[in-house]
Amino acid sequence: MTTSSGSQAKPARVLGIADAVTIGAGAMIGAGVFAVFAPAAASAGAWLPVALLVAAVVAYCNATSSARLAAVHPESGGTYVYGRERLGELWGYLAGWAFVVGKIASCAAMALTFAAYALPGWERPVAIGAVLALTALNYRGVRTSARITRFLLAAVLAVLAAAVVAAAASGRADAAELSLAGDWPGSFGLFGAAGMLFFAFAGYARIATLGGEVRDPATTIPRAITIALAGVLAVYLLVGGAVLMVLGRDRLATSSAPLADAMAAAGWPALVPVVAVGAALASLGALLSLVLGVSRTVQAMAADRHLPRYLAAIHPRFGVPHRAEVAVGIVVALLVAAVDLREAIGFSAFGVLVYYTIANASALRLGPEENRPPLLVPVVGLAGCVVLAFSLPLTSVISGAAVLAVGAAVWLVRARWASPAR
Template identity: 55%
Template sequence: MIGAGVFVAFAPAARASGDLLLLALAIAVVVAGLNAHSSARLAARYAESGGAYVYGRERLGTPWGHLAGWAFVVGKTASSAAMALTVGAYLAPGRSTSLAVVVVLAVLALNLLGVQRSARAATVIAAVVIAGLLAFVAVMLLAPPELLVESAPRSDPVGVLGVLQGAGFLFFAFAGYARIATLGEEVRDPARAIPRAVLIALSAVAVIYLLVAVALLRSVGSEWLSARVSPLAEAAEISGVPWLGPVLRVVAGVAATGALLALLLGVSRTVLAMARDRYLPHLLARVDQRGVPVAAELSVALAVVLLVVLFDVRAVIGFSSVCVLAYYAIANASAATLPAGALARSIPVLGMIGCLVVALALPLTSLVSGVLVLLVGAATGWLSHTARTAGGEGG
């Protein structure tokens, strides 16, 4: 969860929600919490790879599972592009796109070699990033920037739509807790480990993001923040401890690259699962002698490179959020069918409503492109399911 999002999402969120950034963050936390509750219950019951692709298939029917898998693949492909662009923005501001492409190709090479980010490496990266974020909070509160150019007050007042849009951008920074579910077959004691890991991680990350948001608002303000590309590093560079800026650039690069390595792994495995079920070309289901899905890895990496070259980080974050929120809406709908009391069943219903409302509030370009891509996936899944059903009846 602590990857590229915390280093880039606050800027577009501030542009949308202004001084109500904390309210947007609170909404994102609530929606993520409802989703986490549903994801944890489902992951404990269906401990197999695929996440909401499996949940939708088992609880709602095959077409819904296909749509969830499609939403995950396209949404997380866009997230991967955002990760790569974050590396470029922080480490090579003048050549961010070129570096982003190089990073994607390097991660692809590692995945094709079967090199994966181990749990120990993930722990080290998380510890370094958290230390960097806490240092940033301390510096912004104790030695804030003094030489800021005064910005004009915001001409248009922030309304409900702006706050919800800000929540949509910030939701991007939380998405990640379901990664455990997509790799459910590889988790020991999933019924116990998955719910605990999801809920503890979400709570810890929410506290860290709250501290970062408060530090940004108190030190530089929402107007300055909204115009940044690498906001944390840029804020640190004009603070009383300017050397922290370059340090944060390196930390952000490491965090985003590590997240990209894990993300491409998860996306390619979902592509593999869908290809095995013949909802994607069966070529993508091929694995080499080491079990690496080479065709799936190459296809996902190519799509990420195209997004990196064609769009900026704000656009890919918005598109990713639309698709990922749709994914979690299906997960919530699936969880609502699980046997439970009235109170427990109301949580996934609220989660589903929250996902849809926040998604609809995102920028129109992101919303339209996301909906169109999801409709393509839905139509493909429905046609495939109808053809199979007809074929089965004919046989």
């Protein structure tokens, strides 16, 4: 893949398995684990554990398909590359478009969540400052970003572990809350909750989009995705179970800060500010990884002239797509100044599910000699993504579909305009 930087425009392969796992887990264990259980409980009610399981199954299928594809196509860009190579240029473009617009919205959500915990009342200026600071950090290279992400992830895991232990030791956790007994929430309730919970799993895409910057990608990427996803699933099960047992389904569904409320209900008020710090750090770590991944897809699309060619450049010293990173940072900062947090999350979830729909469809085109996954994996992943996407709130579905339609229209106009010159 060429860029405007000439012979020096090659991403630096500096990331090992530990770095890739850290980036993926850091993107997954973000603001979602501190907030997503509340809206999911409101949608699924007593079936919240089942919704979590559904989200985990779809995430596993997506991770497996992505890992097999990344091993065959070890380039930065993720499903943008896979869709282009396996399904055709339009599908690759739509995957990249869905990823970029969905994850830019997710970046805005992470920044706003960080600011809400870090300095309530000054959310927007603090969020904009965080976006600009992390953009500058990513500009220095992925190795620096991986080190910072590792520190943030360790701190957040320590906070979550303390919260789970405190809830279990409080004597106020009721295991009966984990029972599936209760009113059936309907298919839209169950799958809509799973779609929101899937939003909290989606960070493993960061690993695949770094395909051009990891050592031995055929081995590193599949292992890193599997390790990161399994670890995060275990964390979510422990945290979600602890919060559910302490607060109960009804109180959890109305909570704006489930972990903080759980610590107060469990008789550990001293841990409430600790949880707030953990939530702020988690959001910051997720934002760091998200900006990192989105900028790589922007660079890949720009190199193929689907976005302005100017954004394809690789920094000659740091080996990063510096112009794409700056552009993404500016757009996220503008969104932070304009969007609502819940709307950003719903829109992002829709875009990510479309992205993985194309990933699973691409995996179906792998041949036997390419270590393709068992047929059931991409089929379940594809069907699951479609069902979850269209079970999200109607406003998220409409806005997401409209933005995808605009992207498709731009591609078609561009293709028709360029065809006489071919």
